[in-house]
Amino acid sequence: MELSTFDSLRYQSPFVLLAISLGATSALRFFLLVLKCLYVLFLRPSKNLAKYGRWAVITGPTDGIGKEMAMEFARKGLNLVLVGRNPEKLNKVSAELREVNSAVKLKTVVMDLSDEIQLRVLIDAVKDVDMGILVNNAGLANEDPVHFHQLGEDTTMKIVNVNLVAPTMITAALLPEMLRKGRGAIINVGSGSTDLPSFPFYSVYAGTKGYIKQFSKNLHIEYKQRGIHVQCQTPNLVATKMASMFSCSFFVATPSQYASSALQWIGYGWHCKPYWAHSLADYLVGTFLTENVINWATYRIINNIKKSGPEDQKM
Template sequence: MGELLQQLLILLGGIICLVYLVKCIWFLKYFFPGLWSPVPPSFFRSMGEWAVITGAGDGIGKAYSFELARRGLNIVLISRTLEKLQKVASEIEQTTERKVKIIQADFTKRDILDHIEKHLQGLEIGILVNNVGILPTPYPNCFLSGPKNDEDLINCNILSLTKMTQIILKQMVLRKKGLILNLSSALGTFPCPLYTIYSASKVFVYTFSKALQAEYKEKGIIIQVLTPFGVSTPMTLHAKPNLFTKRAQDFVRESLDYVTFGDESYGCLAHEILGRFMQCIPLWILHSDRMQETIRNTLSGYLKEK
């Protein structure tokens, strides 16, 4: 009996070691994306003639607009501030010589989708980047102490993504090709105190995207959810870039190397490493009163300095 138990434990240990070895080998793809699953230069243009980017006036959305234009696509910019859209459109046209179309829309409102769909008619849309989103406040707060604009957040972070996907996915299915990138957040990969509503809205983006890819991957559509940590944008008060806080342009360029890596990605190597580390921390530690107080004091002090 003792010998049998010993053999079972050895077998179990071998299986665990094998599983972790496979995970380590699989993780190497993020270090060498060009060798593991290279994305041909023509890949993005082969999806279709146009790319649609929401929240394109600033930050990550603006960076995706420029990068996809450089890779050969015409661009549809959608955001609420006309002056920013016009400036970005002018810069893209001058630097890339691609066509740019502007649609002014406030995604906190529910009555804009017909307006958007009308202006997209007749365009061969190969790529959709659902980037638009709002963070009510960068300062960490308990639920009852936070801003009371929950409806705006739900409309912008959840409803807009769902409806934009409905509008554009239909034509992708008919053409049997297309790429949809949905911007979630690392805060949407676990229940995150002090950013409760924002985290919950990004959980929707995360699960919606993964379920949608399961439904449509056999129809030639790539749907990937991105869950970045820190990116220097107006939403993060232009946090100073460092090893883990990426410039928007750098994050976008790196994330496009990972579009064939499956239905989810942290978007860049630094965030992949940080994400694996965070997965090792038990939720009871992250949810403890001491940890919440530490996060509140640290982030509030940092943001006030800015």
């Protein structure tokens, strides 16, 4: 007579029962984790962004991620304050936004974030609007991978000003109005390089983005009880001018793909990696590779695309 599963378990040793219990628990936890990931990435509804305010301010809106995020905001009916350094590009993207939604209201602020930041101009532009969302998107990196000593003082300061000084000062300028209203969202576009153990040959870029990640976490803790949602988004590779050596692929998102995912995450958590393939890549790397292997691989990959110069040849 065959024993039932329950009867078979009764005759097992305590160690076997413990092993079976641990295995079943692990399998259940993994199954629930998969269900949670599927819900978060594909099924969770997006927030009503208008609850933060009818206007969004976005820096770097004329190309890449910034432009596509502006398009997504326009599709959702939000009015926009566009902050960029090139008036011709601002006018061009404004015309494209009106084609997406003719009802959208637009303001442009000409400002070079790599130089002295004219905060008063930006403050004046938003003083009479229901400003609810700030997207610190503008970013700058060295065009080619180089050793730190080759970067040059001028390029170093421009990267620091655009990636670190500008978002800090713009946030400081616009946050008081959010506090006065008791609502708002601040989205800082960071970098997937800060989710890796190291990112050689882009030391200043990755360093400034690391600051943005920690800055965002601190602000989230400080202001979440006062109705202000602060979030740092850390995309991996997106096919923009900043990553011109990469073309779109499974793990390299188009700016449109990323922007659509980015808006879905606003209001959820202080840190996120919105595009699902980027999250998958990070999971696979973190699960199967050690830190030393990741450091070795990152160095080799970036060094292989590094353009050799005279200084390299002396090393």
